[in-house]
Amino acid sequence: MVHPQEPEFEQALNELSVSLRPFLEANPSYAKAFEIVQIPERILQFRVTWEDDQGRPQVNRGFRVQYNSALGPYKGGLRLHPSVNLSILKFLGFEQTFKNALTGLNMGGGKGGSDFDPKGKSDNEIRRFCVAFMSELGKHIGKDTDVPAGDIGTGAREIGFLFGAYRRMRGEWVGVLTGKGATWGGSFIRPEATGYGLIYYVEHMIAKAFPHLSLSKTSTKVAISGSGNVAQYTALKVLELGGTVLSLSDSKGALVSKDGLTEATVRAVMDLKLKGGALSSLPSQSGVAYVAGKRPWTLLEQIDIALPCATQNEVSREEAEALVKAGTKIVAEGSNMGCTMEAIGVFEGARKKGGEGAVWYAPGKASNCGGVAVSGLEMAQNSQRLVWTSEEVDAKLKGIMTECYNICLDAGSKWSGEKEEGVLPSLLSGANVAGFIKVADAMKAHGDWW
Template identity: 50%
Template sequence: MFTKKLELDDFMNGLARRNPNEPEFHQAVREVAESVIPYINHHQKYIDARILERMTEPDRIIIFRVCWEDDDGHIRVNRGYRVQFNNAIGPYKGGLRFTSNLSLDTLKFLGFEQTFKNSLTTLPLGSAKGGADFNPKGKSDREVMRFCQSFMTELHKHIGAHTDVPAGDIGVGAREISYMFGQYKRLQNEFRSVLTGKELAYGGSLIRKEATGYGTVFFTREMLKAHQKELEGKRCIVSGSGNVALYTAQKVMQLGATVIAMSDSGGSFLIPSGMTQEHLNHLIDLKEKQRGRISEFAEHFDCDYYPDKKVWDFPCDIAFACATQNELELNDAKELVKNGCIALAEGANMPTTMEASHYLREAGILFAPAKAANAGGVAVSGLEMSQNSMRLSWPLEELEKRLEDIMFKIHQQSKRYGQQSDNTIDYIRGANIAGFTKVADAMLSYGFV
């Protein structure tokens, strides 16, 4: 057995040698290792079994060719992926991304993060991530259908209700899920819960679309309560205007806080008095149906619009990072602190760089990490699987209550393991260790597999 204590730099150097040229994966692992290695060094069983080394190595990586025909009759070729990371506590679970710049590095980072996020939900869910270097934007419905059918023709060999249950992610919404599920049914001749994020007509769950944003706000509310603060009345900024950002804004407003700014890749708008329900309804329609831009929203309502500007420069009480990975950098963090921000919640996956994260925590900003705060999406995906298995549908009120309960439990776990000797709470440390212990103990139970 190995009895030597783990050293962070030695561990990361070994990981980099085995996984060269994968900076996002290295960043995701380092963020976890900084918290978990000191904990592991007090628990010899994890060192002896080399649990962290095993946990950073995916169970398998599947890469395949996807051929399809466009509307002009030309044959197109893309690359498909599925990274099945860890199934110690349940079937593989994680989204599919369709985006032209998709890389194995990104999928490994996301799959690794998913391991801890899924563990925190308290549901029996393993971790995976996948997708293709295909961009559905600008494609006709028939082109998207043909691509999805070809993609599923290969993917169906590697997934199943008790094996791997993918969901949607960036570029994969209800349309794409529908085409893939239809092809799966055709190939397998069975109606199983093999994809989540489905339409309500054929086994989907209420509030799945809203779940990640809602869950982020529920976790933030619990974090504020634990520090004798309230969400109600606070000025909030939300980066992004995709699914997570829109429903973060919706729940923030429902709970009595104010959203003053949002953004997309083109720029940001600012409404100092706060968005109204009319503003939000228009923005949801613009983004979900018209595929429009924030600049169009600002022009419609004649509000302040700042091209190429992030939301982090606007004074606020609470910031929600809901756009994409590494969007919040060190200079942005300094602006937030200077402008009086008291809390940051990560609605996107790893939206804060490590330098920014360290700076915010050292400045005393309450920090809700993604693997805890944005676990609401996969939580409701897990609830969709349960509903499918029981052949029933829970009403909206019950689902939202179940989501609230799950986010409360995630906060309690993160608080328990993140409690410091000076009575502060390091939520990054807490979420990492809480997620780690459940998966690690399951892996120990199986022996060396």
């Protein structure tokens, strides 16, 4: 199938198709499963009409892509951003299906959102939008059916408004959304989970291939893009462990420091972003430069570990080549499909060559699955009407990321189709094949293909 009007979805599908080729050649019966799994089980599109502070009606498009429920209720975030369209949500839901499979938890894949932009809106306008959005979405979700979460533009405030609208609409308190407040059904470590999980995954990559890059050393230099939730907690975890954080960024530019950002600077960025500010308005910090219109990847002479944590396709071929030139050894995505296909080709090419120039790349569906993993743990806590401590949740998160890494490593070793000695296994192939097999086998057991 070709999807020329859905470039993001086509990119995700092509990536999976390439990774699966050796497996499908050895197991041709699974070709039918691959054909079937490409098509969402259900796509919901609806109108969202809400009232602004001047009393004028406004309208946006609402979506929910319920992609695959073979492993459990549909699970995936709600993105509120002007760029939201069906192609982006289909790609995200498709990726989410296999990402959720890699967590080992009983969750299917889905994604949703709207082209509504929370930036510049008052709290009352956002509340009215959320109530209008949930008045339609609430007909199609439930704790055992579809459990949305936050995403870009959908933080604690929005989740609160959405949950309140659902509770009033349905007259019941159930764990139908994750990312809830800690005092009303949320889980400890949920805000931190994607960033923390990314670092736990990277620590396994370091131990396997580059032990000299221990994150306990200040000499280990980590470049991070983005300045939202994922980037913030990724940076804080690196600093907590003892590594050096070189950068953060937003859609307008990058914040870089050759000597490293301090925790105080990262906390200042957190406060700024909470108020909707841009990095360009951050008060001057000693040893920190703001570069307008640039991402961090070409701005630093030495980068040991690169962690894209902003949005899709934020690392181009040219930027990937710059990272290789800067001595980067590990690239792991905190964002979904953070690297273009051309950039991935650069990293995978460097991995296959091996030697001093080797680069090991981890795709987001594996390295950033910690966020949805803790969302799954939040669902479990809600079902049992209890709350686990931060230490308990963090320990479970570490276990999930360890198992995810091991699954990807094993599948990459077996199904990448590579025979060269001394070359690191493809975590890209491993994540794609392992996630696909788990979903496909469940679909077969249910009679979805035969």
